[in-house]
Amino acid sequence: MPIGYKPTVFVSSTCFDLGQVRSDIRDLIQTFGLEPILSEYDSFPVSPDTDTISNCLRNVREKADIFVLIIGGRYGFQTDSGKSITNLEYLEAKKKGVPIYVFVNTSIMNILPIWKNNPDADFSSHVENQKVFEFVESVSHFKSNWVYKFDSASEIKSALLQQIPYLFMDSLEARKKLKDNEINLPSDLYPPKAARLVIEKPDGWEHLLFAFLCKTYLNRLEPKKFDLEYGISFNDVVVIDEPQDVFDWITVRNNEMLKLIRLTTTLVNEAAMKSIGEPGEEGDYRKIQHVCQRLLEVYEQIINWKLSFTTLDVNEDFEPILEVLSGFANDPLTKIEQFVNRVYIEIPKALENIEHSDEHVTLDFTFVLESPDVDSFNRELENIGRLYF
Known part of the structure; x- marks a missing residue:
């Protein structure tokens, strides 16, 4: 974190019915010396090239260090997904892993059990849209969320006055753990969410760390993918x-690709499982990071391998075989991306299901690459042989 950086607090709610509450919370955040982020103020970072929803989600993703969610009687504008912007902001914060404080209007919390028993009844006197109840229900399901009732802004301020100092104590405790256990978490290798997983070690932290780091390192290679x-x-x-x-050049490149394919399958099917640890055994965060880094380095090497064909100048007779050989990279690149995106989505979802139902969940992430098109390669090789030898 750069020197002089102020931690930010993103306040998410329906603006129209909670305007004064948001204003009071903003003042409180500033008294802590923190930076408030509220969409109705000029200080809210806006990219003029993107729409309102994208701007809000981007600010949660890139700016929010702490997330305060305030739910009143309105649900707000529904996006194409059927969810409100506030709902999407919350899901983005949950995905990011920042501390979340949830405040729900007392009358809504009190009537929530009645709605659960009679979801088809008329509750228009309490909420603008019954999706408010669905939202509160989903938020309450997360064990990591502590949901506070409120009737006025003063109650929210009182809760935050007590809770935010605990975050500073958590930071001091995390610093002590790092020092006592000689844990080294360079920020370029372990973004804040990854560092928290290593320090706090929630259930399934090894799998979550693997999924998060793979996705983080893959995202860093987006410019290379554009190349x-x-x-x-x-x-x-x-x-x-x-x-x-x-x-000779073709032979060398062919052998290089076969080696990269072997490395990929070894990293995913063997090294990753060893780093995470057998059931009942704790994984090694250093080995998990190493496997993730090496997997995406192989991915980058495959891209570079394929790009080497674009700078090769040879007789046009060789173009058919070069095209076939270049295609050997397509399946590994696709499969690595699919694998990373799959673990990033399915591992948190599986752990969440276990948390809510205590059911055993089995995920199979065995990595299988298709064999290169050797038959077409050999045919083109024979054609070239007849032309030149």
């Missing part, structure tokens, strides 16, 4: 005139 999409490479052009030298 591949547009065929951009700044490497020098390689000119090969002699047919035998082209054959």
Whole structure:
């Protein structure tokens, strides 16, 4: 965290019926020396090239260090997903893993059990939209959320006055754990959410850490993916005139790809499982990070391998075989992306289901790559052989 950085508090609610409450909470946040983020103020960071929803979610994702959710009688504007912007902001904060404080109007909390028993009844005198009840119910299900009732802004302020100092104590305790256990968590390798998982070690932290780091490292390679999409490479052009030298180049590249495929399957099917640990055994955060880093380094190497074909200058007779060989990278790249996105979505979901139902969940993330199109490669190899040898 840069020197002079002020931690931020994102306040999410329906603005129209809770305007004064939001204003009072903003004043309180500033008294702590923290930076409030509220969408109705000019200080709210806005990108003019994106819509309101995207701006709100981006600010949660990029700016929010603490998230305060206030639920009143309104549900707010529904997006195409059927969820309100407030609901989406909450889900984004949950995904990010920041501390969340939830405040729900007392009358809504009191009538929630009645709604659960009679969901088809008319509750228009209490809420603008019955989705408010659904939202409160979903928020209450998360054991990590402490839900506070409130009738006035003063009650929210009182709760935050007591709770926010605990965060500072948590930070001091985390610092002590890092020092006592000699835990080294460089910020470039362990973003804040990853560091919290290592320090706090919630149930399933090893799997969550693996999924989060893989996704984080994959996202960092987005510019490289764009290079591949547009065929951009700044490497020098390689000119090969002699047919035998082209054959040698092809052989080397073929062997390189086979090695990268072997590395990928080994990292996912063997190294990842060992780093996470057998059931009942604690994983090693250093090994988990190492496997994630190496997996995405292999992914980057495969991109670079494919881009090497764009800077090769040879006789056009070799273009068919080069096209086939270049295609060997397609399946590994796709499968690695699919694997990373799958664990990032399914592991938290599975752990959440276990938390709510205590049911045993089995996930199979066995990684299988298809064999390269060797038959087409050999046919083109024979064609070239007849032309030159």
